[in-house]
Amino acid sequence: MSVRKKKRITYTKTMMSLIVRVALVDMQFPFILALLGRDQIAETMGGLIVTEIIGVFLVYCVKSFFETRESEKVRMLEEKRKNEMSAEAEESEEWP
Numbered sequence: 001m002s003v004r005k006k007k008r009i010t011y012t013k014t015m016m017s018l019i020v021r022v023a024l025v026d027m028q029f030p031f032i033l034a035l036l037g038r039d040q041i042a043e044t045m046g047g048l049i050v051t052e053i054i055g056v057f058l059v060y061c062v063k064s065f066f067e068t069r070e071s072e073k074v075r076m077l078e079e080k081r082k083n084e085m086s087a088e089a090e091e092s093e094e095w096p
Contacts, residue, residue, distance in 0.1 A: 016060045023053045
Protein backbone atom coordinates (compact mmCIF):
# COMPACT_ATOMS: atom_id res chain seq x y z
CA MET A 1 0.00 0.00 0.00
CA SER A 2 1.44 3.36 -0.95
CA VAL A 3 2.02 6.21 1.47
CA ARG A 4 -0.61 8.34 -0.29
CA LYS A 5 -3.34 5.75 0.29
CA LYS A 6 -2.69 5.37 4.01
CA LYS A 7 -4.80 7.50 6.29
CA ARG A 8 -2.44 9.64 8.31
CA ILE A 9 -3.65 10.88 11.67
CA THR A 10 -1.90 14.14 12.48
CA TYR A 11 -2.04 16.46 15.46
CA THR A 12 -4.08 18.97 13.46
CA LYS A 13 -6.66 16.37 12.44
CA THR A 14 -6.97 15.23 16.05
CA MET A 15 -7.43 18.78 17.32
CA MET A 16 -9.89 19.61 14.54
CA SER A 17 -11.96 16.57 15.45
CA LEU A 18 -11.89 17.47 19.15
CA ILE A 19 -12.88 21.11 18.53
CA VAL A 20 -15.78 20.12 16.27
CA ARG A 21 -17.04 17.57 18.80
CA VAL A 22 -16.92 20.08 21.65
CA ALA A 23 -18.65 22.69 19.47
CA LEU A 24 -21.40 20.23 18.57
CA VAL A 25 -21.99 19.52 22.25
CA ASP A 26 -21.94 23.27 22.94
CA MET A 27 -24.63 23.74 20.27
CA GLN A 28 -27.07 22.11 22.69
CA PHE A 29 -26.64 24.79 25.39
CA PRO A 30 -28.52 27.57 23.55
CA PHE A 31 -31.56 25.29 23.26
CA ILE A 32 -31.44 24.51 26.97
CA LEU A 33 -31.10 28.22 27.78
CA ALA A 34 -34.01 29.04 25.48
CA LEU A 35 -36.16 26.48 27.30
CA LEU A 36 -35.23 28.18 30.60
CA GLY A 37 -36.34 31.56 29.26
CA ARG A 38 -32.90 33.05 28.60
CA ASP A 39 -33.53 33.86 24.94
CA GLN A 40 -31.00 36.72 24.58
CA ILE A 41 -28.14 34.65 26.00
CA ALA A 42 -29.18 31.67 23.87
CA GLU A 43 -29.07 33.73 20.64
CA THR A 44 -25.66 35.20 21.46
CA MET A 45 -24.20 31.87 22.49
CA GLY A 46 -25.57 30.11 19.40
CA GLY A 47 -23.99 32.68 17.09
CA LEU A 48 -20.63 32.39 18.81
CA ILE A 49 -20.60 28.62 18.56
CA VAL A 50 -21.47 28.63 14.86
CA THR A 51 -18.73 31.23 14.27
CA GLU A 52 -16.29 28.99 16.15
CA ILE A 53 -17.10 25.97 14.01
CA ILE A 54 -16.88 27.89 10.74
CA GLY A 55 -13.66 29.67 11.77
CA VAL A 56 -11.88 26.48 12.82
CA PHE A 57 -13.04 24.67 9.68
CA LEU A 58 -11.84 27.47 7.36
CA VAL A 59 -8.45 27.73 9.05
CA TYR A 60 -8.03 23.95 8.83
CA CYS A 61 -8.97 23.94 5.13
CA VAL A 62 -6.51 26.73 4.31
CA LYS A 63 -3.71 25.02 6.26
CA SER A 64 -4.45 21.69 4.61
CA PHE A 65 -4.50 23.27 1.13
CA PHE A 66 -1.09 24.89 1.50
CA GLU A 67 0.40 21.80 3.14
CA THR A 68 -0.82 19.57 0.31
CA ARG A 69 0.35 22.02 -2.34
CA GLU A 70 3.85 22.12 -0.89
CA SER A 71 4.09 18.35 -0.59
CA GLU A 72 3.00 17.98 -4.22
CA LYS A 73 5.64 20.52 -5.28
CA VAL A 74 8.32 18.56 -3.46
CA ARG A 75 7.12 15.30 -5.01
CA MET A 76 7.17 16.81 -8.51
CA LEU A 77 10.69 18.21 -8.00
CA GLU A 78 11.96 14.84 -6.77
CA GLU A 79 10.38 13.14 -9.78
CA LYS A 80 11.94 15.67 -12.13
CA ARG A 81 15.40 15.19 -10.57
CA LYS A 82 15.06 11.42 -10.79
CA ASN A 83 14.13 11.69 -14.49
CA GLU A 84 17.03 14.06 -15.17
CA MET A 85 19.48 11.75 -13.39
CA SER A 86 18.28 8.72 -15.35
CA ALA A 87 18.51 10.70 -18.61
CA GLU A 88 22.09 11.74 -17.74
CA ALA A 89 22.97 8.13 -16.92
CA GLU A 90 21.61 6.98 -20.28
CA GLU A 91 23.60 9.68 -22.10
CA SER A 92 26.81 8.71 -20.33
CA GLU A 93 26.29 5.06 -21.30
CA GLU A 94 25.94 6.03 -24.98
CA TRP A 95 29.32 7.76 -25.13
CA PRO A 96 32.28 5.38 -25.50
